[in-house]
Amino acid sequence: MTKTKVALVRTSDRHAGVRRSIELLGVNPVKGKEVLVKPNFNTADPAPGSTDLATLEELILKLREMGARSVLVAERSGPPLTADVVRDKGYDRLFEKLGVRFIDLDENDTDHWVEFRPQNGNWPEGFVYPKVVRDAECIVATCCLKTHGKGGVISMALKLGVGLVPRRGYDFMGQMHGSPNMRKMITEINLCYRPELIVMDGVDVFVDGGPDQGVRKKASVFVTGTDRVAVDAVGVAVLKDLGSNEDIMSKKIFDQEQIARAVELGLGVDSPDKIELVTDDEESAAYAARLREILDQG
Numbered sequence: 128m129t130k131t132k133v134a135l136v137r138t139s140d141r142h143a144g145v146r147r148s149i150e151l152l153g154v155n156p157v158k159g160k161e162v163l164v165k166p167n168f169n170t171a172d173p174a175p176g177s178t179d180l181a182t183l184e185e186l187i188l189k190l191r192e193m194g195a196r197s198v199l200v201a202e203r204s205g206p207p208l209t210a211d212v213v214r215d216k217g218y219d220r221l222f223e224k225l226g227v228r229f230i231d232l233d234e235n236d237t238d239h240w241v242e243f244r245p246q247n248g249n250w251p252e253g254f255v256y257p258k259v260v261r262d263a264e265c266i267v268a269t270c271c272l273k274t275h276g277k278g279g280v281i282s283m284a285l286k287l288g289v290g291l292v293p294r295r296g297y298d299f300m301g302q303m304h305g306s307p308n309m310r311k312m313i314t315e316i317n318l319c320y321r322p323e324l325i326v327m328d329g330v331d332v333f334v335d336g337g338p339d340q341g342v343r344k345k346a347s348v349f350v351t352g353t354d355r356v357a358v359d360a361v362g363v364a365v366l367k368d369l370g371s372n373e374d375i376m377s378k379k380i381f382d383q384e385q386i387a388r389a390v391e392l393g394l395g396v397d398s399p400d401k402i403e404l405v406t407d408d409e410e411s412a413a414y415a416a417r418l419r420e421i422l423d424q425g
Contacts, residue, residue: 130403131396133352133361135418137411139330141181144349146189148326151407152351156265156323158194163263165322167271167287168202170339171215175271175331177204177339180221182328186269187225201259203232205294232257233295240293245315249308254299256291256319268322272350272362273333274341278309280374282338283362284325284355285385285394288316310384317355317394325358326351334371344369348414356395357402359386364421379425399423 134151138144164186166178174182183200190198200222204212209231213219222229241261244253260266268287275282292299303312329348333341346365352358363380370376380399381387390397399422404415 128401130401131352131354131357132403132405133350133354133357135361135404135406135411135415136349137347137408137414138349139345139347141179141328141330142185144328144330145182145185145326147407148349148351149189149324151405152353154324154353155193156353157190157267159196160265161197161263162190162195162199162265162267163260164190164198164200165260165266165268165287165290166200166202167269167290168204168209168212168216168218170204170207171212172339173331174328175273175333175337177212177216178269178271179328179330180217182269182326183218184221184225186267186326187227190267195265199228199230201230201232201257203290203294205290205300209233230257230259232291232293235293243319245318248315249306249311250315251302254292254316255297256316260291260320266320266322267324267326269326269328272327272329272346272365273337274335274366274372274375275338276336276341277338278304279313279338279385280310281359281363281366281383281385283327284358285314285317285389288320289313291320292316311388314385314388314392314394317389318392322355324351324353325355327358327362329362329365332365332369334366334369334375354395356386356389360396360399360402360422361404361418364418367421368417380422381425399425
Protein backbone atom coordinates (compact mmCIF):
# COMPACT_ATOMS: atom_id res chain seq x y z
CA MET A 128 0.00 0.00 0.00
CA THR A 129 1.35 3.42 -0.97
CA LYS A 130 1.37 5.82 1.97
CA THR A 131 1.84 9.57 2.19
CA LYS A 132 4.15 10.96 4.85
CA VAL A 133 2.93 13.67 7.19
CA ALA A 134 5.56 15.25 9.44
CA LEU A 135 4.45 16.05 12.97
CA VAL A 136 6.51 18.23 15.31
CA ARG A 137 5.37 19.09 18.83
CA THR A 138 6.59 22.61 19.58
CA SER A 139 5.39 26.12 20.40
CA ASP A 140 8.40 27.64 18.64
CA ARG A 141 7.09 28.55 15.19
CA HIS A 142 10.54 29.04 13.68
CA ALA A 143 11.60 25.57 14.84
CA GLY A 144 8.27 24.04 13.86
CA VAL A 145 8.47 25.19 10.25
CA ARG A 146 12.10 24.21 9.85
CA ARG A 147 11.96 20.84 11.59
CA SER A 148 8.73 19.68 9.96
CA ILE A 149 9.93 20.48 6.44
CA GLU A 150 13.29 18.81 7.04
CA LEU A 151 11.57 15.79 8.57
CA LEU A 152 9.37 15.33 5.52
CA GLY A 153 12.50 14.87 3.42
CA VAL A 154 11.29 16.40 0.15
CA ASN A 155 12.40 19.42 -1.83
CA PRO A 156 9.92 20.43 -4.54
CA VAL A 157 11.16 24.05 -4.65
CA LYS A 158 14.81 23.78 -5.70
CA GLY A 159 15.54 25.95 -8.72
CA LYS A 160 11.93 27.07 -9.04
CA GLU A 161 9.95 30.28 -8.75
CA VAL A 162 7.79 29.61 -5.69
CA LEU A 163 4.41 31.14 -4.93
CA VAL A 164 3.46 31.01 -1.24
CA LYS A 165 -0.26 30.92 -0.42
CA PRO A 166 -0.85 31.89 3.25
CA ASN A 167 -4.03 32.61 5.24
CA PHE A 168 -4.56 36.38 5.55
CA ASN A 169 -8.22 36.10 6.56
CA THR A 170 -8.26 39.07 8.98
CA ALA A 171 -5.77 40.94 11.16
CA ASP A 172 -6.58 38.69 14.13
CA PRO A 173 -3.80 36.71 15.84
CA ALA A 174 -3.11 33.13 14.75
CA PRO A 175 -5.00 30.97 14.12
CA GLY A 176 -7.15 33.83 12.79
CA SER A 177 -4.43 34.40 10.19
CA THR A 178 -0.91 33.22 9.45
CA ASP A 179 1.54 34.16 12.18
CA LEU A 180 4.43 36.42 11.15
CA ALA A 181 7.02 34.03 12.56
CA THR A 182 5.60 31.12 10.59
CA LEU A 183 5.58 33.07 7.34
CA GLU A 184 9.07 34.47 7.90
CA GLU A 185 10.61 31.10 8.66
CA LEU A 186 8.86 29.49 5.71
CA ILE A 187 10.23 32.08 3.27
CA LEU A 188 13.73 31.75 4.74
CA LYS A 189 13.56 27.96 4.59
CA LEU A 190 12.38 27.96 0.95
CA ARG A 191 15.32 30.14 0.01
CA GLU A 192 17.66 27.85 1.89
CA MET A 193 16.19 24.92 -0.06
CA GLY A 194 17.22 26.61 -3.30
CA ALA A 195 14.07 28.35 -4.47
CA ARG A 196 15.00 30.65 -7.36
CA SER A 197 12.53 33.25 -6.10
CA VAL A 198 9.68 33.52 -3.59
CA LEU A 199 6.54 35.61 -3.90
CA VAL A 200 3.40 35.68 -1.75
CA ALA A 201 -0.13 36.00 -3.16
CA GLU A 202 -3.32 36.28 -1.11
CA ARG A 203 -6.53 38.16 -0.47
CA SER A 204 -8.33 38.79 2.81
CA GLY A 205 -12.00 38.91 3.61
CA PRO A 206 -14.23 40.50 4.69
CA PRO A 207 -11.59 43.23 5.44
CA LEU A 208 -9.56 44.63 2.55
CA THR A 209 -6.30 42.83 2.01
CA ALA A 210 -4.28 46.06 2.15
CA ASP A 211 -5.67 46.82 5.60
CA VAL A 212 -4.91 43.33 6.91
CA VAL A 213 -1.39 43.40 5.47
CA ARG A 214 -0.72 46.75 7.15
CA ASP A 215 -2.37 45.95 10.49
CA LYS A 216 -0.68 42.56 10.85
CA GLY A 217 2.72 43.88 9.79
CA TYR A 218 3.03 41.60 6.78
CA ASP A 219 4.11 44.61 4.70
CA ARG A 220 7.08 45.24 6.99
CA LEU A 221 8.02 41.55 6.82
CA PHE A 222 7.95 41.59 3.01
CA GLU A 223 10.12 44.71 2.96
CA LYS A 224 12.57 43.17 5.42
CA LEU A 225 12.88 39.95 3.38
CA GLY A 226 12.70 41.59 -0.04
CA VAL A 227 9.67 39.54 -1.04
CA ARG A 228 7.15 40.55 -3.67
CA PHE A 229 3.52 40.47 -2.51
CA ILE A 230 0.55 40.22 -4.87
CA ASP A 231 -2.66 41.63 -3.39
CA LEU A 232 -5.36 39.60 -5.11
CA ASP A 233 -7.94 42.27 -4.21
CA GLU A 234 -6.19 44.50 -6.73
CA ASN A 235 -6.44 42.09 -9.67
CA ASP A 236 -8.43 43.43 -12.60
CA THR A 237 -10.42 41.27 -15.00
CA ASP A 238 -7.33 40.54 -17.12
CA HIS A 239 -5.67 38.75 -14.21
CA TRP A 240 -8.29 36.02 -13.70
CA VAL A 241 -8.84 32.62 -15.28
CA GLU A 242 -12.25 31.00 -15.60
CA PHE A 243 -12.63 27.55 -14.07
CA ARG A 244 -15.63 25.25 -14.00
CA PRO A 245 -15.26 21.99 -12.06
CA GLN A 246 -16.79 19.09 -13.99
CA ASN A 247 -19.88 17.68 -12.27
CA GLY A 248 -19.32 20.27 -9.56
CA ASN A 249 -21.54 22.42 -7.38
CA TRP A 250 -20.49 25.83 -8.74
CA PRO A 251 -23.42 26.80 -11.01
CA GLU A 252 -21.33 28.92 -13.40
CA GLY A 253 -17.85 28.02 -12.18
CA PHE A 254 -15.53 30.66 -10.70
CA VAL A 255 -12.37 32.57 -11.52
CA TYR A 256 -8.92 32.32 -9.95
CA PRO A 257 -5.63 34.20 -10.47
CA LYS A 258 -3.50 33.73 -13.56
CA VAL A 259 -0.43 34.03 -11.34
CA VAL A 260 -1.54 30.85 -9.57
CA ARG A 261 -2.26 29.03 -12.82
CA ASP A 262 1.19 29.97 -14.11
CA ALA A 263 3.11 29.31 -10.88
CA GLU A 264 6.06 26.96 -11.25
CA CYS A 265 5.67 25.73 -7.68
CA ILE A 266 3.08 26.50 -4.98
CA VAL A 267 3.67 26.18 -1.23
CA ALA A 268 0.70 26.57 1.11
CA THR A 269 0.71 27.51 4.77
CA CYS A 270 -2.55 27.21 6.68
CA CYS A 271 -3.82 27.46 10.24
CA LEU A 272 -5.53 24.67 12.19
CA LYS A 273 -9.04 25.70 13.17
CA THR A 274 -12.75 25.17 13.01
CA HIS A 275 -14.94 27.30 10.75
CA GLY A 276 -18.11 28.50 12.44
CA LYS A 277 -19.60 30.03 9.28
CA GLY A 278 -20.49 26.81 7.52
CA GLY A 279 -17.14 25.33 6.54
CA VAL A 280 -16.79 23.25 9.76
CA ILE A 281 -12.99 23.06 9.30
CA SER A 282 -10.52 25.58 7.92
CA MET A 283 -7.17 24.01 7.09
CA ALA A 284 -5.41 23.00 3.86
CA LEU A 285 -8.49 22.43 1.68
CA LYS A 286 -10.23 25.59 2.90
CA LEU A 287 -7.12 27.67 2.15
CA GLY A 288 -8.00 27.62 -1.56
CA VAL A 289 -11.02 29.87 -0.97
CA GLY A 290 -8.63 32.82 -0.78
CA LEU A 291 -7.88 32.36 -4.47
CA VAL A 292 -11.48 33.16 -5.46
CA PRO A 293 -12.16 36.92 -5.56
CA ARG A 294 -14.61 38.86 -3.39
CA ARG A 295 -14.42 42.28 -5.00
CA GLY A 296 -16.51 42.65 -8.16
CA TYR A 297 -17.89 39.11 -8.01
CA ASP A 298 -20.54 37.20 -6.03
CA PHE A 299 -18.70 33.90 -5.73
CA MET A 300 -18.56 34.11 -1.92
CA GLY A 301 -22.28 34.85 -1.78
CA GLN A 302 -22.97 31.83 -3.98
CA MET A 303 -20.81 29.60 -1.83
CA HIS A 304 -22.04 30.75 1.58
CA GLY A 305 -25.66 30.59 0.41
CA SER A 306 -25.42 27.04 -0.88
CA PRO A 307 -26.30 23.84 1.00
CA ASN A 308 -23.27 22.39 -0.82
CA MET A 309 -20.86 24.98 0.60
CA ARG A 310 -18.35 22.45 1.92
CA LYS A 311 -18.26 20.60 -1.40
CA MET A 312 -17.75 23.90 -3.22
CA ILE A 313 -14.84 24.71 -0.91
CA THR A 314 -13.17 21.45 -1.85
CA GLU A 315 -13.83 21.87 -5.57
CA ILE A 316 -11.75 25.07 -5.60
CA ASN A 317 -8.75 22.81 -4.97
CA LEU A 318 -9.06 21.38 -8.49
CA CYS A 319 -7.65 24.60 -9.94
CA TYR A 320 -4.29 24.40 -8.16
CA ARG A 321 -1.99 21.97 -6.40
CA PRO A 322 0.42 22.97 -3.63
CA GLU A 323 3.54 20.82 -3.60
CA LEU A 324 4.15 21.46 0.10
CA ILE A 325 1.68 22.28 2.90
CA VAL A 326 2.80 23.61 6.28
CA MET A 327 0.04 23.80 8.92
CA ASP A 328 0.60 25.88 12.05
CA GLY A 329 -1.21 24.28 14.98
CA VAL A 330 0.52 26.11 17.82
CA ASP A 331 -2.76 27.85 18.65
CA VAL A 332 -6.03 26.25 17.51
CA PHE A 333 -9.71 27.18 17.36
CA VAL A 334 -11.75 24.20 18.56
CA ASP A 335 -15.02 26.09 18.02
CA GLY A 336 -15.97 29.24 16.14
CA GLY A 337 -13.48 30.60 13.63
CA PRO A 338 -12.19 31.47 11.17
CA ASP A 339 -11.20 34.84 12.70
CA GLN A 340 -12.10 34.40 16.39
CA GLY A 341 -13.12 31.38 18.39
CA VAL A 342 -12.52 29.10 21.36
CA ARG A 343 -8.76 28.89 21.58
CA LYS A 344 -6.67 25.95 22.78
CA LYS A 345 -2.97 25.21 22.65
CA ALA A 346 -1.99 22.26 20.48
CA SER A 347 1.67 23.23 20.01
CA VAL A 348 2.10 21.24 16.81
CA PHE A 349 3.22 21.64 13.21
CA VAL A 350 1.77 19.33 10.58
CA THR A 351 3.54 19.31 7.21
CA GLY A 352 2.88 17.21 4.12
CA THR A 353 2.35 17.09 0.38
CA ASP A 354 -1.24 15.76 0.48
CA ARG A 355 -4.02 18.19 1.42
CA VAL A 356 -6.41 15.44 2.47
CA ALA A 357 -3.84 13.82 4.75
CA VAL A 358 -2.90 17.15 6.35
CA ASP A 359 -6.55 18.00 7.02
CA ALA A 360 -7.25 14.51 8.38
CA VAL A 361 -4.42 14.87 10.89
CA GLY A 362 -5.71 18.35 11.74
CA VAL A 363 -9.18 16.98 12.52
CA ALA A 364 -7.54 14.32 14.70
CA VAL A 365 -5.84 17.14 16.63
CA LEU A 366 -9.24 18.83 17.15
CA LYS A 367 -10.75 15.57 18.35
CA ASP A 368 -7.87 15.08 20.78
CA LEU A 369 -8.31 18.60 22.18
CA GLY A 370 -12.11 18.31 22.39
CA SER A 371 -14.04 20.29 19.81
CA ASN A 372 -17.61 21.07 18.76
CA GLU A 373 -20.34 18.61 17.81
CA ASP A 374 -19.62 18.85 14.08
CA ILE A 375 -16.09 17.60 14.75
CA MET A 376 -16.66 15.15 17.58
CA SER A 377 -19.75 13.40 16.18
CA LYS A 378 -18.31 12.47 12.76
CA LYS A 379 -15.56 10.21 11.58
CA ILE A 380 -12.69 12.15 10.06
CA PHE A 381 -13.19 10.90 6.51
CA ASP A 382 -16.93 11.62 6.78
CA GLN A 383 -16.24 15.35 7.08
CA GLU A 384 -17.79 16.77 3.93
CA GLN A 385 -14.70 18.69 2.74
CA ILE A 386 -12.55 15.60 3.14
CA ALA A 387 -15.13 13.18 1.68
CA ARG A 388 -15.52 15.37 -1.42
CA ALA A 389 -11.74 15.63 -1.78
CA VAL A 390 -11.51 11.84 -1.77
CA GLU A 391 -14.22 11.65 -4.46
CA LEU A 392 -12.21 14.09 -6.58
CA GLY A 393 -8.95 12.21 -6.12
CA LEU A 394 -7.22 15.09 -4.34
CA GLY A 395 -5.48 12.89 -1.77
CA VAL A 396 -5.49 9.72 0.27
CA ASP A 397 -8.80 7.91 0.68
CA SER A 398 -8.30 6.35 4.11
CA PRO A 399 -6.40 7.00 7.36
CA ASP A 400 -4.27 3.87 7.02
CA LYS A 401 -2.55 5.51 4.03
CA ILE A 402 -1.16 8.26 6.26
CA GLU A 403 2.28 7.72 7.80
CA LEU A 404 3.09 10.06 10.68
CA VAL A 405 6.80 10.81 10.97
CA THR A 406 8.43 12.46 13.99
CA ASP A 407 11.90 13.35 15.24
CA ASP A 408 11.66 13.27 19.04
CA GLU A 409 9.98 11.35 21.87
CA GLU A 410 7.36 14.00 22.69
CA SER A 411 6.24 14.23 19.07
CA ALA A 412 6.23 10.44 18.74
CA ALA A 413 3.99 10.05 21.79
CA TYR A 414 1.60 12.65 20.41
CA ALA A 415 1.63 11.00 16.99
CA ALA A 416 0.70 7.68 18.61
CA ARG A 417 -2.31 9.34 20.24
CA LEU A 418 -3.40 10.88 16.95
CA ARG A 419 -2.83 7.56 15.18
CA GLU A 420 -5.45 5.95 17.41
CA ILE A 421 -7.92 8.71 16.55
CA LEU A 422 -7.16 8.45 12.82
CA ASP A 423 -7.63 4.68 12.88
CA GLN A 424 -11.17 5.15 14.16
CA GLY A 425 -11.95 6.65 10.76
